[in-house]
Every structure is written in C-alpha cells, then in structure tokens.
Amino acid sequence: MDIYTRLNSLNITLPEPYPPFGVYLSVKQSGNLLFTSGILPVSDGKQLYTGKIGGELTVEQGQEAAKVCVLNALSKIHAHTKNLNSVKSIVKMLAFVASAPGFNKQGLVMNAGSQLLIDIFDSPAGEHVRTAIGVNEIPHNAPVEIEMIVEV
Amino acid sequence: MDIYTRLNSLNITLPEPYPPFGVYLSVKQSGNLLFTSGILPVSDGKQLYTGKIGGELTVEQGQEAAKVCVLNALSKIHAHTKNLNSVKSIVKMLAFVASAPGFNKQGLVMNAGSQLLIDIFDSPAGEHVRTAIGVNEIPHNAPVEIEMIVEV
Amino acid sequence: MDIYTRLNSLNITLPEPYPPFGVYLSVKQSGNLLFTSGILPVSDGKQLYTGKIGGELTVEQGQEAAKVCVLNALSKIHAHTKNLNSVKSIVKMLAFVASAPGFNKQGLVMNAGSQLLIDIFDSPAGEHVRTAIGVNEIPHNAPVEIEMIVEV
Numbered sequence: 001m002d003i004y005t006r007l008n009s010l011n012i013t014l015p016e017p018y019p020p021f022g023v024y025l026s027v028k029q030s031g032n033l034l035f036t037s038g039i040l041p042v043s044d045g046k047q048l049y050t051g052k053i054g055g056e057l058t059v060e061q062g063q064e065a066a067k068v069c070v071l072n073a074l075s076k077i078h079a080h081t082k083n084l085n086s087v088k089s090i091v092k093m094l095a096f097v098a099s100a101p102g103f104n105k106q107g108l109v110m111n112a113g114s115q116l117l118i119d120i121f122d123s124p125a126g127e128h129v130r131t132a133i134g135v136n137e138i139p140h141n142a143p144v145e146i147e148m149i150v151e152v
Numbered sequence: 153m154d155i156y157t158r159l160n161s162l163n164i165t166l167p168e169p170y171p172p173f174g175v176y177l178s179v180k181q182s183g184n185l186l187f188t189s190g191i192l193p194v195s196d197g198k199q200l201y202t203g204k205i206g207g208e209l210t211v212e213q214g215q216e217a218a219k220v221c222v223l224n225a226l227s228k229i230h231a232h233t234k235n236l237n238s239v240k241s242i243v244k245m246l247a248f249v250a251s252a253p254g255f256n257k258q259g260l261v262m263n264a265g266s267q268l269l270i271d272i273f274d275s276p277a278g279e280h281v282r283t284a285i286g287v288n289e290i291p292h293n294a295p296v297e298i299e300m301i302v303e304v
Numbered sequence: 305m306d307i308y309t310r311l312n313s314l315n316i317t318l319p320e321p322y323p324p325f326g327v328y329l330s331v332k333q334s335g336n337l338l339f340t341s342g343i344l345p346v347s348d349g350k351q352l353y354t355g356k357i358g359g360e361l362t363v364e365q366g367q368e369a370a371k372v373c374v375l376n377a378l379s380k381i382h383a384h385t386k387n388l389n390s391v392k393s394i395v396k397m398l399a400f401v402a403s404a405p406g407f408n409k410q411g412l413v414m415n416a417g418s419q420l421l422i423d424i425f426d427s428p429a430g431e432h433v434r435t436a437i438g439v440n441e442i443p444h445n446a447p448v449e450i451e452m453i454v455e456v
Contacts, residue, residue, distance in 0.1 A: 183335075184334075184335070185334065194383050215306050237405065241332070241334060242334065243332050243334045244339045245328075246451075247427055250439060251441040253440065253441070254441070255441055256441055256442070256443055256444055256445045257443070258441070258443045259325055259443045259444075260326070260441075261328045262326070263326045263327045266326065266327040267327050268329065275454075279328075279329050279332070280328060280329060280332060280338060281328055281330070281331065281332045281339045281341040281451075282326070282328035282339060283331050283340050283342030283398070283449065283451045284326075284342060284442055284443055285342065285442060285443075285449060286439055286441030286442060286443070287438055287440065287441075288402045288439075289437050301334075301339070303334045303335075
C-alpha cells in the first residue's frame, strides 16, 4: 500500500522536518543506504519532554517521545527522498534513552517507536534491527534520541 | 578452515539463538551487509550477570559476558545465513559496557570478545573495527551489549 | 582541491596514526565504505584531556578534543587509503561525549569537529550526518570518542 495512504488511514500527519541543531546534515545517502543524524523528540518546534526516564519521566512519556522521534525521522527521510514509497527497508535503529539510575526498560520505551514503524510500513520493510541503550545525558536534555539506517 | 570445524576444535558449541525481547529482528540484511540488533549476555535463557562493571562486577565477569554476547551474535548470524562460512568479514562491533562511576577499562572488557571472534575465524575475516563505550544503564541491567555489522 | 594542499593552507599537519589500544583494527573496508574504530583525542602519544565535560572540563576543551579526534580519524583513513583524495564522502559520525550530570551541550562540543571536517573537505563531501550523545564513562577517561563511516 502507498505509505501516504497508510499514514492517512492511521490518522498520522507527518510533521515538517525540524532543521538540524548544529553543523550536520539530517540525512546523507551512500549508495542505496540513507543514514540519519540523531533525531530528537521535537514537536511543533519544541522538545516534547526533557529529563530522564525512570526519573522525572515515565515509560509512557518515553514511549510518546520515541514515537515522535520516529515520525521526525520519516519526515526527514520524506524530505530527502521526496517519496517515502522509495524506502525498501527500515534496516536499523540505534536508540539512546536518557535513563535515571536503575532504569532498565529502554527496550519497552523503544518498542513504541518500533511498533509505529511496523504499523506504518505494514510489511517486512518496516521490520528492523534495533539497539536500545541507556545513557546519562542526551543533547537538550531530551529523553530519547534515535538514528536510523534505511535502504532505498 | 570450515568455521564449524574450527568451533569444534575450540570446544565451542554455539548456543541456540535467544528470541528478541521486543519488537525488532535479530538480524537484517541489506545488500551484502548483515546488521544485528543489540545482543545481551543471555546464556541458557537467563542473563549471565546483571550490574555494572567496576561496581558489582569485575573486569573478568565483564569479559565472560562479552564472550557470551559474541557467541550469541554468531548463533543469530548462523540462524540467518544457515551457514557461517558465508561470512566474508566481521566488519564492526559497537559495544556498550555498563560502567560504575570511574570505570574506564571498557576496552579491556571487550578485548575478550574481539579475541574470541579472531580465534574463531582464524583469518583476517575475523579482524574488525570496534567502538567500546561506557554507559550508565543497559536493558535488563546487563553488563554488556554489542551490535555487529558483518559482510556476507 | 587536493586535500593535502587544503590541509597545508589551513596550517594543519595530520598526526601519525596512533596504534589501536586493543584487539581491533583502526579501519576496515567493506565495499566502498570504510568504518573506523572509536577514536580518542590522543595527541603526541598522550590523551589530550581526561575527565567529564561540564565537570572538570569546559566546552572549549571538549571542542579541542573533538578536533583532535577528527584529525586522528583522518590520519587513520590516510594510512588505510594512502590517499585522502579517494574519500568521496564523510557519511556519518557517531560521537560520544563524557558528560557530567546535567551537561547537555554535546552538540556544541561536536560542532567543532564537524566544522573542521567541513573546512578540510571544503565541499559537500565533508558534510555528514551526526549523532552526539552523552555517556558517563569513556575508555581511558577520555572526554570524547568518535567513530566514522566514510565512502571511498
């Protein structure tokens, strides 16, 4: 199915891609692989949440942030490719979760983002490998940061 | 030499691949590259150790965990390829080490895993680049998590 | 422009590549992609700084370390390729910044390294995607560690 039709049927509107916060590109292509920069849960020009999951923030808030990161990634890939239907495979996600001491459910947080990708692509193209890891600090005090490798 | 013969000669039995703990694949292929998910030191269905190296856990326990991660990676690559002899090159390992404050021997921990790969492949195919990094928390309170890129 | 001429015009002398600190390669090639290991701010055989940014170290010291990492990466890529002019694209940088609690300017630290790459290549080849992330500990208590993917 056409990805944009699928997004509509899920009541998802892709956000405008937010501009890079520093001296880097949002997406760079090498051969048929697209690499994204680290993507933050920016929504309407503002960070959705700040803080550590397992501390100021709950798993549910982290999951919401993970989903916003995924939509931002797709919006940046859309801006690069002009057509998300050219995505053959979401290959890989590397996900960093700002974690309060003793918080070890990074996988549960990121499942929300992975599931959203799978729901949107609705085919093996959306199934990906993933590494989720806890870190003590993320730029702009974001709770989650993801990068992706995508095949076109 | 055949990899399975080599494993036998090293008295290594590859474990059964443990199933993913979340909404992701263990291995995904793009072109002739295999990407693995983050792999934990699961042994016989249980986490081998939990905790931070330099805290509850010693360097030696971390090295043991690193070796288990490497064998789990190979078992998942075996499950994907059906034949480890199709591996042309272990390209890259990214290794996260759950680190107590002030612990900076992540490289020493991961050398055990890297050496095991080199011993198993017994050729330049097993030599790889590696990034080892300390983090404050890893899913399931594992001491080590690795991901690999492999050329087939 | 020839990269070595450009380095001269910027008064930059590439350092000798420092040897790996463990059981891994500095650079490995797969197809037309070069992958580097994690690279530390080693200068004249010694770590430039140790400690956490936002703690013992300032942003400016972190930026200096980031630039040293970038030059070390280029020196290792030079050693591998024998000719930096064969680099078609700096694709990706993954940067870890040892961060004191509450330090969230990892991007500002790494901008110095990214800008240096852009200045040296002086063309779209030097523009790259980047993930910058805070971690609690880096091997050898380094303030910064980077890895790169480069297309030749």
